[in-house]
Amino acid sequence: MDYDPMAMDDAESLGPVVKISQADSVRVKFELQNADISFANSLRRVMLAEIPTIAIDLVEIESNSSVLADEFIAHRLGLIPLNAEGVEHLLYSRDCDCEEYCENCSVKLTLHAKCTGYENMSVSARDLVPVGERINQSLGTPVISDKDGTGPLILKLRPEQEIKLECIAKKGIAKEHAKWAPSAAIGFEYDPHNKLRHLDLWYEKDPKSEWPPSEYAKWEEPPVEGEPFDFDAVPNHFYYNVETAGNLPPDGIVTEGIKVIQQKLAGLIHELTEGEGEGGYDGPRSPDYNSGPDTGYGYSTSYGGNGGNQSAWGGGGGTTPFGGQTSYGGGGWS
Amino acid sequence: MAARPDSEDIAMDDAPTSHQPEVKDDTMVDDAGEDVEEEEDYEEEEEEEEEVQRVKLLPGSTETAASFEFSNEGHTLGNALRYVIMRNPEVEFCAYAIPHPSEAKMNVRIQTFEGTTAIEALEKGLRDIQELCDVVTDKFVAAADDFEKKKAATA
Numbered sequence: 001m002d003y004d005p006m007a008m009d010d011a012e013s014l015g016p017v018v019k020i021s022q023a024d025s026v027r028v029k030f031e032l033q034n035a036d037i038s039f040a041n042s043l044r045r046v047m048l049a050e051i052p053t054i055a056i057d058l059v060e061i062e063s064n065s066s067v068l069a070d071e072f073i074a075h076r077l078g079l080i081p082l083n084a085e086g087v088e089h090l091l092y093s094r095d096c097d098c099e100e101y102c103e104n105c106s107v108k109l110t111l112h113a114k115c116t117g118y119e120n121m122s123v124s125a126r127d128l129v130p131v132g133e134r135i136n137q138s139l140g141t142p143v144i145s146d147k148d149g150t151g152p153l154i155l156k157l158r159p160e161q162e163i164k165l166e167c168i169a170k171k172g173i174a175k176e177h178a179k180w181a182p183s184a185a186i187g188f189e190y191d192p193h194n195k196l197r198h199l200d201l202w203y204e205k206d207p208k209s210e211w212p213p214s215e216y217a218k219w220e221e222p223p224v225e226g227e228p229f230d231f232d233a234v235p236n237h238f239y240y241n242v243e244t245a246g247n248l249p250p251d252g253i254v255t256e257g258i259k260v261i262q263q264k265l266a267g268l269i270h271e272l273t274e275g276e277g278e279g280g281y282d283g284p285r286s287p288d289y290n291s292g293p294d295t296g297y298g299y300s301t302s303y304g305g306n307g308g309n310q311s312a313w314g315g316g317g318g319t320t321p322f323g324g325q326t327s328y329g330g331g332g333w334s
Numbered sequence: 335m336a337a338r339p340d341s342e343d344i345a346m347d348d349a350p351t352s353h354q355p356e357v358k359d360d361t362m363v364d365d366a367g368e369d370v371e372e373e374e375d376y377e378e379e380e381e382e383e384e385e386v387q388r389v390k391l392l393p394g395s396t397e398t399a400a401s402f403e404f405s406n407e408g409h410t411l412g413n414a415l416r417y418v419i420m421r422n423p424e425v426e427f428c429a430y431a432i433p434h435p436s437e438a439k440m441n442v443r444i445q446t447f448e449g450t451t452a453i454e455a456l457e458k459g460l461r462d463i464q465e466l467c468d469v470v471t472d473k474f475v476a477a478a479d480d481f482e483k484k485k486a487a488t489a
Contacts, residue, residue, distance in 0.1 A: 023482075036417050038417040038418075258474075262468075264411060265467070268460055272389060273457065
């Protein structure tokens, strides 16, 4: 270390600060301080599009006498959030040794419903039944969070109509298809008083009275009347509102997001340093790799071998057990 | 490769990198014969073992001034990397670009002062973000635990 990136004269010298203002099973609202906007945006982008989850990718329809077309139903099935607990142990189908799919890289779900009564029947995500071997009992189970306990509605059947199909759920990231998005929405905001003038607010007479203040407006000092514009000011407080689609816990999305960035970096560092230290190279890892609160890294399994190309972005991963530096996803899976 | 009759106007090396022909590893593509096929089989096997290269040093780079091409990366990495490399006092200049939106490629240009190399600066930048990520993770986990404790105390 020739210099300490945190020991400079601006706000970043204090080191990043995280404050959580709300956290429950659906969302986590937090503030990131003393980080640069480029990093804050990286985190936002990665949480939005690059966290691996599981979603239905193949649908084989055996019989469908409902009014909806096969492909229409297949599309609806794809969008159903599935529990992604333990996806880190699931392989990407493209990296798996199997022909098309197997229990190491997919979860099979079946749906069979027939309307035998005299009234129309609803078929919902609850009726999707996971079958076969699974990495754990929750991976691939449809997420059910409504108060009726039915989950999202897939289709409705008239008397005597029947639907019978088999789905293959695979691992993927939202960059490829939005159905793999872990987050329903990510709120991202900074500078609620628009002191930096990154926004040019539209108005009729007075922007102050026409634009409602942000919920974070009271967290920051309002601008003083007649204060000159600060040309050197940079955004320093970032407000996130991460709402989960149900497949991962909201705080898990944040920690997984950082993990994805770490994996990206580790893969690149590995590639850069590969040529130098022959043999003795023991893998890129963050300096405090071993100091995390959770030491139960369960990464010794399944894809130990020489593949390790489990990452979606070009399989740079190499053989190194990066990841697991967070306390999240502690692996008791062996 | 077909020769370009109109190559008089500028030297190839002066053309922007996007206009220069890609350097191909297998030069025997145009050749014919059995040797070639064997060679190709061998190469395919090798490819399976080797990982896809994700960082490439672009032609025209020197020790202290280099351009890198990242495949399958975008603003997510590019902007954060640019910022963190620029913070290194030994770096004179750093910028990133995505030359074309429909190509999953991201270029980073790094120019350093004497005493360090562009590759070192790049690696250092990557490690600095890693460190930052570690700190943010720790802070976030601590904040989440704190929040849970407070919630439990008030409930």
